[in-house]
Amino acid sequence: MNEQAQQAQAQALGRVMVLMGGWSAEREVSLASGRAVHEALISRGVDAIGVDLDRAGAQELGKRLLAERVDRVFIALHGRGGEDGQVQALLELAEMPYTGSGMAASAIGMDKVMCKRIWQGAGLDTPAFAMVDSLSAAREAAEALGWPVIIKPTADGSSVGVSKVDDPAGVEPAFREAAAHGEVMVEQFIAGGEYTVAILGEQSLPAIRIEASADHAFYDYQAKYEAEDTGYRIPCGLSAEEEARLAEAARTAFGLIGARGWGRVDFIRDAEGRHWLIEVNTVPGMTSHSLVPMAAHAVGMDFPGLCVAILEQTLGSRPHPAGVSTGGESADGAV
Template identity: 50%
Template sequence: MNLGREPGEYGRVVVLYGGDSAEREVSLISGAAILAALWRQGVDAQGYDLAEGGLVGLETMRPDRVFIALHGGDGEDGTLQGALELLKIPYTGSGVLASALGMDKQRTKMLWHAWNLPTPESITLGEHSDWRDVCERLGLPLIVKPVHEGSTLGITIVDNVEALKSAYQEAARFDANVMAERFIEGDEYTVSLLGDKVLPAIRVEVPSGFYDYEAKYHSNETLYHLPCGLPPAEENVLGELCREAFAVIGGRGWGRVDVMRDANGSFWLLEVNTVPGMTDHSLVPQSAAHAGMDFDALVMQILDTSMGA
């Protein structure tokens, strides 16, 4: 993907970060790291917090292209991508449809089911759900998630019927749409995709047993195994599964797919992230580094996705 472009070929690049979603803090950190990398590479780049002036403020900056580092909410659900297309401003990563689908865990799973890709069964929850019936259908433990939220915000593992309603209420603090999903006991993997490349898989190990927001962004005890420990043939199977899962929703440019592997060795697709984090704890930079690509090179290759590369 790296076509050896000169920094000036990108024109004026605006890194969009911040916003007002629950993932604002992570977005600010990602955006600052990306902006610093672009400056080191001699790119004419500026940062812009979308919460400060909205699209009007962005237009006044007259960007030639936008590097999206806006996690959650409008940054990942296709809203921003659609606005940028109307403004005819090229941007990094997936387009409107893939962004909207990737942000909606349930509709992503529906597509995967239609393509016969393995993903755990799920049920939509509401205030008046039959909690006992949900537990009987999915089994215990099960996992409760906001449908449109990222960074594991609002997620709870439930191991008894009595805890299910409170888990629903916690998830509903983040999103009006909440789902329960069959819990897969086993190892968690994440696979990063960059253009037509499948980057090395990472096995995530959390001493607490739950890869939550604290473990993902703040804990120094979370272990990221690279290499992931799978035999090469099995890692290839995992990589191809994730490539297909990303392609099914129309993903392009770059992204990340999260997967569980059960005790029988079967892989189960969990979700897609179309604007992954780029912090010092983030997984895409770790995977790229293991493949021999430093952070600056990774940022430049992602920027190339705005060029139709």
């Protein structure tokens, strides 16, 4: 893209507020994402300001948007408060266009149990699970599901509070760790390769196979953001036909919860080749270790180009209606 075209693009986007930080367990990751997005937009000539949003700032967000003469918002908030529909609701009240999914889809996307129930209802593969409200219930659920199991919070992302438990002795510490972050679920463990598919508009980007080192039982927080030996395979190693099936499953899962704009869907592929849905991310990470930028790079899109492409989806848009899809497309139309 030549300089004149970039200037026209930046002018069309107007003044952009990048929201980051927040008050969830993923605050530090969000700050890294937001700073990277802000710098990328500035590098493309976009009039962008970065805002570290706290609870008090959220209450005054509408006033600040007016004071700063903001035209649209790039949401780089992860976890509760920013990825779960709360900030989306505030932006809808302010009639401010913003990136990503609407209020209802964001809330569902953050709720692992609700996602799984929707996917189960549509006949998609997702591991069996049980909601538990006590240590004894967690023990009973683990025995019923069979060892090993995954114990995790029903909300939050970045594998915060998630544990793989191999035997009864591990249930108590895993339950207490998950319970520190809210409601808890016990989930069937599926052995297999970990894959993720990024969504951008109506398209899926190349799948990535994630290979955590032997020091990590699964792709946990440390493997995601701290380890230097986590492997990312693009191409992912699947046949073209199987990768196409995986991409279609990702788009279907994404659309069923009403998600739109951009995001990421995570899978486990078992030894029989079944693709098990694990979770959806409606505001994925945008850090140096993040997966969506890796997938975009594989199709020739650099990081600033990705940020602008996500932001351009808000052009000509009104605030997202809060509808939820019952099919493969969001209720308010696919972006």
